[in-house]
Amino acid sequence: xxxxxxxxxxxxxxxxxxxxxxxxxxxxxxxxxxxxxxxxxxxxxxxxxxxxxxxxxxxxxxxxxxxxxxxxxxxxxxxxxxxxxxxxxxxxxxxxxxxxxxxxxxxxxxx
Numbered sequence: 001x002x003x004x005x006x007x008x009x010x011x012x013x014x015x016x017x018x019x020x021x022x023x024x025x026x027x028x029x030x031x032x033x034x035x036x037x038x039x040x041x042x043x044x045x046x047x048x049x050x051x052x053x054x055x056x057x058x059x060x061x062x063x064x065x066x067x068x069x070x071x072x073x074x075x076x077x078x079x080x081x082x083x084x085x086x087x088x089x090x091x092x093x094x095x096x097x098x099x100x101x102x103x104x105x106x107x108x109x110x111x
Contacts, residue, residue: 031045034056056086
């Protein structure tokens, strides 16, 4: 099975190792941010969520140099960026890791 770095490089059509350090930082930061969305018992991103890490890492790589911008236009090409890279994956995360505090039934005491 290919590593996350190899998959991201394939998605970006990068054939050499010149961008590996940058991609490793982006992947590491993406994993850390994703862990913040998972239940606290997770210390590593589960393998089944690697697709999120890969997709978000590609987005982040494509935005290098445009950090902090919500949109940019270069040579007639316009790009608009999401405010949160994980927004489109929140439903998947909630489905795989439901917030147990929302599902707990209360205990009623009647006098």
